[in-house]
Amino acid sequence: MDQRRIMVVEDHAQTRELLQYNLQAAGYEVRTAGGGEQGLDAMARWRPDLVLLDIMLPELDGLEVCRRLKQAPALRSVPVIMLTARSEEVDRVVGLELGAEDYVVKPFSPRELLLRIKNALRRAGAESVNVDDTWRFEGLVLNFAAHELEVDGEKRQLTATEHRLLKELVQARGRVLSRDHLLDTVWNTDFEGASRTVDTHMRRLRAKLDTYAECIETVRGVGYRFKS
Structure with missing residues (x-):
């Protein structure tokens, strides 16, 4: 089976490296970006199976990246998990309304994040048992x-x-x-x-x-x- 591709868009270098390390150790193919524009460009060229997206990005924040991603015909079906240091309800709601599939509040457990990724990928690729294609x-x-x-x-x-x-x-x-x-x-x-x-x-x-x-x-x- 081909490796599942995960795109990490995170401006904090240490967090980005930690995510990359844990994801690769779990068997995923990973690419990273430190900003929103860079992330969108990379996604368009390398269609990931899932995106980990920080909200607090310079210039183009994660919410705007999510909005543009969900408007792009080639990328709108890619599941997004938002990463945020904000715990306020409004930020979670806005992310979900823009089309994000899940969110994780920092600091987070790598084990929990990997489980959420696994569940998001499973839901995205799940076959219907009651409905034909x-x-x-x-x-x-x-x-x-x-x-x-x-x-x-x-x-x-x-x-x-x-x-x-x-x-x-x-x-x-x-x-x-x-x-x-x-x-x-x-x-x-x-x-x-x-x-x-x-x-x-x-x-x-x-x-x-x-x-x-x-x-x-x-x-x-x-x-x-x-x-x-």
């Missing part, structure tokens, strides 16, 4: 293998998070999924302030579903349901 409903075509959807023949790209969220909804179609359930299965997080992240991603999904937006139904006080 392509699922159709009227003019709506969901291609889970390609992280794509078609709305009346027009292709729409999905980010890795949108892909997992939509797959979770379709797998459970007809059943209501709570925000807590979605946070646990899609983002692997359960802190209370992240619940609005689910709502933000639902709005984005509905926008991409266009005329089929009503397929995602809000059940007030409970969560969401995919109806077809």
